[in-house]
Amino acid sequence: MEKSIVTKEFNRIVKNKFNVYNSLFLSLPYPKVSHIGMLIPLLYEVSKAGLEEGKDPEDILETFFTSHTQLKTEAEKIDFMMRVIQYVERQVVLYDSVEDSAFSELNSYQNNLSLKDYINLSKNKNEAAEVLHKLSSFSVRFVFTAHPTQFYPPSVLDIIAKLRKFIRKNSIDDIDITLQQLGLTSFINKKKPTPLEEAQNVVYFLTHVYYDSVAQLYKSIRKNLPGGEFHNPNILQLGFWPGGDRDGNPFVTYETTLAVADELRMSLMKRYHNDLMELKQKLTFRGVEEEVSALSEAIYVAMYDRERIISYGEILGPLEKISELLKANYNQLYLDEVETLTDKVHIFKTHFASLDIRQNHIVHQKAVESILKQNGLIKESLDELNPEALKSVLVKGKLKAALSSFEDPVVRDTVINITHLKEIQRKNGEEGCNRYIISHAEDVYSVLFVYALLRWFSWKEEPVRMDIVPLFESIDGMNHSGNIMNELFQIPEYRQHISNRAESQTIMLGFSDGTKDGGYLQANWSIFKTKENLSEVCDAFGIKVIFFDGRGGPPARGGGKTHRFYAAQSNRIANNAIQLTIQGQTISSKYGTKLQFIHHSEQLLTAGIANSLYAGAHKISDQNRALMEELADISYEKYTALKNHPMFVPYLETKSTLKYYGMTNIGSRPTKRGDNKRLNLDDLRAIPFVGSWSQLKQHVPGYFGIGSALKAIADQGRLDDLKQLFTDVPVFRALIENSMVSLIKSNFNLTKYITKDPPYKEFWEILFGEYELSKKMVLEISGYRTLMEEEPTSKNSIRIREDIVLPLLVIQQTALQKIEKNAEFKEDYEKVVRRSLYGNINASRNSA
Numbered sequence: 001m002e003k004s005i006v007t008k009e010f011n012r013i014v015k016n017k018f019n020v021y022n023s024l025f026l027s028l029p030y031p032k033v034s035h036i037g038m039l040i041p042l043l044y045e046v047s048k049a050g051l052e053e054g055k056d057p058e059d060i061l062e063t064f065f066t067s068h069t070q071l072k073t074e075a076e077k078i079d080f081m082m083r084v085i086q087y088v089e090r091q092v093v094l095y096d097s098v099e100d101s102a103f104s105e106l107n108s109y110q111n112n113l114s115l116k117d118y119i120n121l122s123k124n125k126n127e128a129a130e131v132l133h134k135l136s137s138f139s140v141r142f143v144f145t146a147h148p149t150q151f152y153p154p155s156v157l158d159i160i161a162k163l164r165k166f167i168r169k170n171s172i173d174d175i176d177i178t179l180q181q182l183g184l185t186s187f188i189n190k191k192k193p194t195p196l197e198e199a200q201n202v203v204y205f206l207t208h209v210y211y212d213s214v215a216q217l218y219k220s221i222r223k224n225l226p227g228g229e230f231h232n233p234n235i236l237q238l239g240f241w242p243g244g245d246r247d248g249n250p251f252v253t254y255e256t257t258l259a260v261a262d263e264l265r266m267s268l269m270k271r272y273h274n275d276l277m278e279l280k281q282k283l284t285f286r287g288v289e290e291e292v293s294a295l296s297e298a299i300y301v302a303m304y305d306r307e308r309i310i311s312y313g314e315i316l317g318p319l320e321k322i323s324e325l326l327k328a329n330y331n332q333l334y335l336d337e338v339e340t341l342t343d344k345v346h347i348f349k350t351h352f353a354s355l356d357i358r359q360n361h362i363v364h365q366k367a368v369e370s371i372l373k374q375n376g377l378i379k380e381s382l383d384e385l386n387p388e389a390l391k392s393v394l395v396k397g398k399l400k401a402a403l404s405s406f407e408d409p410v411v412r413d414t415v416i417n418i419t420h421l422k423e424i425q426r427k428n429g430e431e432g433c434n435r436y437i438i439s440h441a442e443d444v445y446s447v448l449f450v451y452a453l454l455r456w457f458s459w460k461e462e463p464v465r466m467d468i469v470p471l472f473e474s475i476d477g478m479n480h481s482g483n484i485m486n487e488l489f490q491i492p493e494y495r496q497h498i499s500n501r502a503e504s505q506t507i508m509l510g511f512s513d514g515t516k517d518g519g520y521l522q523a524n525w526s527i528f529k530t531k532e533n534l535s536e537v538c539d540a541f542g543i544k545v546i547f548f549d550g551r552g553g554p555p556a557r558g559g560g561k562t563h564r565f566y567a568a569q570s571n572r573i574a575n576n577a578i579q580l581t582i583q584g585q586t587i588s589s590k591y592g593t594k595l596q597f598i599h600h601s602e603q604l605l606t607a608g609i610a611n612s613l614y615a616g617a618h619k620i621s622d623q624n625r626a627l628m629e630e631l632a633d634i635s636y637e638k639y640t641a642l643k644n645h646p647m648f649v650p651y652l653e654t655k656s657t658l659k660y661y662g663m664t665n666i667g668s669r670p671t672k673r674g675d676n677k678r679l680n681l682d683d684l685r686a687i688p689f690v691g692s693w694s695q696l697k698q699h700v701p702g703y704f705g706i707g708s709a710l711k712a713i714a715d716q717g718r719l720d721d722l723k724q725l726f727t728d729v730p731v732f733r734a735l736i737e738n739s740m741v742s743l744i745k746s747n748f749n750l751t752k753y754i755t756k757d758p759p760y761k762e763f764w765e766i767l768f769g770e771y772e773l774s775k776k777m778v779l780e781i782s783g784y785r786t787l788m789e790e791e792p793t794s795k796n797s798i799r800i801r802e803d804i805v806l807p808l809l810v811i812q813q814t815a816l817q818k819i820e821k822n823a824e825f826k827e828d829y830e831k832v833v834r835r836s837l838y839g840n841i842n843a844s845r846n847s848a
Helices: 003-026 036-052 057-068 074-101 103-107 115-124 128-137 154-169 172-184 195-224 254-282 289-302 312-329 335-348 361-374 387-396 409-419 421-428 444-459 475-489 492-500 511-518 520-540 562-567 585-591 594-613 622-643 648-655 686-695 706-714 719-728 730-744 748-756 758-782 792-820 826-844
Strands: 140-144 236-240 357-360 435-439 467-472 504-510 544-550 578-582
Touching (some): 003 074, 057 074, 074 103, 195 236, 195 254, 195 585, 254 335, 312 335, 361 435, 361 444, 387 492, 409 421, 467 475, 475 520, 504 511, 511 622, 511 686, 520 544, 520 730, 562 730, 578 585, 648 758, 686 826, 706 758, 748 758
Parallel strands (some): 467 504
16 A cells, blocks of 8 residues: 555544544643643644754753743742653553554554465465464464563553543543543552562453453464364463563562462463353353353362462363263354363463563572582582583582572572472463573573572472573674584483473573674674574474574564564574563553454464465575675674773763663662672663663664664675665565664754763764764665655654653753752752653653
8 A cells, every 4th residue: 555545544543533632631630730731732842943953951941931831930840840741641641542542444554464364375375284284383472571661550551441442432521531530540650569560460461461362363263274173272372571580680589489370370260260150151051051160160269279279171171071062962052152261271271371480690500509519519619620520410410408508598599499390380280380591691501500400409300391491692692502502402411301392492582682782783683693503503403493582672672573573584594483572562562452462463473484485585695694794793893882982881871861760660670780889781781771772862772883884885885785685685674674763763852962061072973973874874775765664654653652752851851951960959850850761661662
């Protein structure tokens, strides 16, 4: 469809509707400041014009106060800023609701094939058997994390759901009342959430969205595939990190992990029970109603008593019996509803989502070192043993240690948690907790330490029933990952472990820390090559490799149009499954409704199928590989020079909102690893790092180095080679188009005032220069006239969102300027900065 038509339809069903409902919203009364809603559009116009003229945010806001308000005191002005922030936050919710309600209609104007379309197309091409074969063994796993990039409490999520429904119906009165409720509902946690509360927030989506939508999509796949015999309930899997991810979060304890496992199981039992109660009203037949009553009573007890366990087989057996009775005696009446519930039991079993355990490699090293000391194998350090001796102890040794002997509380809790893993599997089933992920895996011992701890403290002489998953995050770690896995697979005991785990090895790759470490282009190309290399290594040992991608929301953390990357995998990359983390705003923006979840799931499934059927189309020539390598190396040098600039860290500390992330009540996890008082880039987590650049509207990690790399090649007279690379190599095209999202969201006018600050002037100009160059070069090689030219819907959505938050951003920058000057009311301005983080992040939907 022509882009002009798409834009016209977007304006009709989104922009115009938002403007109508926004006029209602802006007229709502707010305590303390009258007519504030009417002043916000004026503040937007003043801010926009002022920034374009090169004015400081502080001057813009002061001019606004003088010309358009009666506010005189600093306290009154600060109070006004807080009210504007609150209004903007709610405008964002309104816009989210309008856009989400239009999702289905907007999607119809896109060129995306649904899974049904793809299956029908395969029938016409006589490829249906191949598609059926692929889908019978393929899977997509969404792993939900607790990373703090989403701030809507359940009460606000319920309001958003109501707004969507009323907007679809154009029910003005209901929208008006709901907007009033929204205006009076708090968005902010009074205190930091506990890890259990974070888990419960994500369980909200499991129960309200995914329980039904996963089953609905599964049923649709079975209906559309030929033969009607399709059975792969694992085709869509849900993973879960809240309560299991303890890397750098001392608040996640073994008690938390046990409580979250119970929460998942018992929440699922409540959904099963609700479905059975509905069936009970319909299945009033002799012999059937007794089965339904007995099963619902057993599940009722299990959904409230943590110690009363009902197994997968104990739920499935009665449902299968009920189906047989309906077929034999009751004309298959309501059989479809029973089979739908049976599908859900096949999919979710008794765990709902698989709880992953994650911990840092260093913690495991400390634990093993302590155990070896207690067993008299070393005096002080693991270095006392030669590599072969250490490996032998780890894979063959039968060691013991008293849990009370571990002095470090984090190490002690990590080991205690391992002792409880079999208990979680007993209650939730093995799939309920069967993966142990190792952060910062840099050598073979990263995996062997965990293998040893699992043997010593849980499985003893039994085969270890956990997948051990190394997470390679740094560029150096990825470069050595092939050698590490090759060495592991040559150890007989570990190779036997892999055989016990269905000849499968899951390997996680970190986009977030990879980009922080190596820059956007180098990190993504390194991950691509690492997957190719690891695929070859695993294939040589007859092992099925599954790649698990640690992705965030924005392009700088592996996000953006995610399905593009999976559709662009080369023929050298194993295509056994797609697994990725989903977090924060991405949960609500891409997977927050049933329609959204089903659409994006289908996109990933079709990407997986396409890579199997048309793998040859994604072969990358040696010439193009060499060119990609050159670009990655040049961009890496440029990005590394930026990181090594003496003002890099001071700029983030002084000019950005970095230090305020840890002061907000948005997540339980600290913003950096360790307790080092000084800011160390290696310790800094990717979320506050990327998020701080986003708040500055500079989005540096999402493009920095691309412009310089492209220009360096073009200056060699090879511009046509770059254009051909963009055309011929899908992964390069995906990277460039995703970088356009970062570029189009940037607004350097907001921080142009920094050029008046001598210590930071040169650094800001380096950032701005690369931004301008990157814009110029991506347009030149793509042939586009404007950024995101091929994505008018997303482009228009970004434009509206950026307009909504502009007043908030000017307020935030003003507060930062006041704080830097150590102005009066400094603490109040710090509160303004903290409060402003929420609306900006939620508006961007994928900022961190």
